[in-house]
Amino acid sequence: DQQVKQNSPSLSVQEGRISILNCDYTNSMFDYFLWYKKYPAEGPTFLISISSIKDKNEDGRFTVFLNKSAKHLSLHIVPSQPGDSAVYFCATGANNLFFGTGTRLTVIP
Amino acid sequence: DAGVIQSPRHEVTEMGQEVTLRCKPISGHDYLFWYRQTMMRGLELLIYFNNNVPIDDSGMPEDRFSAKMPNASFSTLKIQPSEPRDSAVYFCASSPGLAGGRNEQFFGPGTRLTVL
Numbered sequence: 001d002q003q004v005k006q007n008s009p010s011l012s013v014q015e016g017r018i019s020i021l022n023c024d025y026t027n028s029m030f031d032y033f034l035w036y037k038k039y040p041a042e043g044p045t046f047l048i049s050i051s052s053i054k055d056k057n058e059d060g061r062f063t064v065f066l067n068k069s070a071k072h073l074s075l076h077i078v079p080s081q082p083g084d085s086a087v088y089f090c091a092t093g094a095n096n097l098f099f100g101t102g103t104r105l106t107v108i109p
Numbered sequence: 110d111a112g113v114i115q116s117p118r119h120e121v122t123e124m125g126q127e128v129t130l131r132c133k134p135i136s137g138h139d140y141l142f143w144y145r146q147t148m149m150r151g152l153e154l155l156i157y158f159n160n161n162v163p164i165d166d167s168g169m170p171e172d173r174f175s176a177k178m179p180n181a182s183f184s185t186l187k188i189q190p191s192e193p194r195d196s197a198v199y200f201c202a203s204s205p206g207l208a209g210g211r212n213e214q215f216f217g218p219g220t221r222l223t224v225l
Binding site: 002006030031032033034041042043044045046049089091092093094095096097098099100101102 | 113142144148149150151152153154157165200202207208209210211213214215216217218219
């Protein structure tokens with residue numbers, strides 16, 4: 001059974017607008033959450049993370065929000081740029097990581 | 110450091126053949142992971158090693174899959190015999206630790222496997 005779910009397989013956004021990617025998890029014991037970004041023909045790379053003691057973590061144009069009661073996290077990209085077009089995976093776990101199925105973001109120039 | 114190195118980058122084989130995927134982790138990383146990426150299941154952890162010892166292989170789908178890590182700088186994932194449903198991208202990753210992702214995992218570029 002999937003520990004991490006990304007229900008939107010794809011998202012298209014105009015350049016300059018906000019991109020919002022969503023993720024749900026099942027285990028309330030998980031206390032650290034990550035987003036990885038993957039370009040075609042490359043492996044995923046770490047983007048941003050958040051600890052469960054916070055509800056928001058910001059790094060430049062990227063912000064991750066955590067709602068522990070809903071077991072939901074989201075990644076906001078503002079403003080979106082064409083170079084942000086990639087597949088985004090959320091991940092969490094106690095030791096090893098469980099990854100979602102990914103959301104393919106396309107930023108339209 | 111060159112990062113995690115995987116070979117081959119692409120593999121096309123026929124059903125029933127043996128396939129061997131190779132990985133060289135980042136030097137000094139104690140953990141090595143094998144993942145499989147499919148559209149339906151995303152990134153699935155197949156197996157991971159700590160200091161060359163397999164720790165959790167519960168993600169290995171069947172006995173047709175096996176993985177070894179004979180030393181700190183080399184690991185293989187073998188499928189014998191291969192089947193069309195094994196077609197996927199296989200990633201190797203390494204990390205200095207676990208701790209639920211607090212130690213970043215560094216991924217290789219992946220091997221795209223096609224079984225005809």
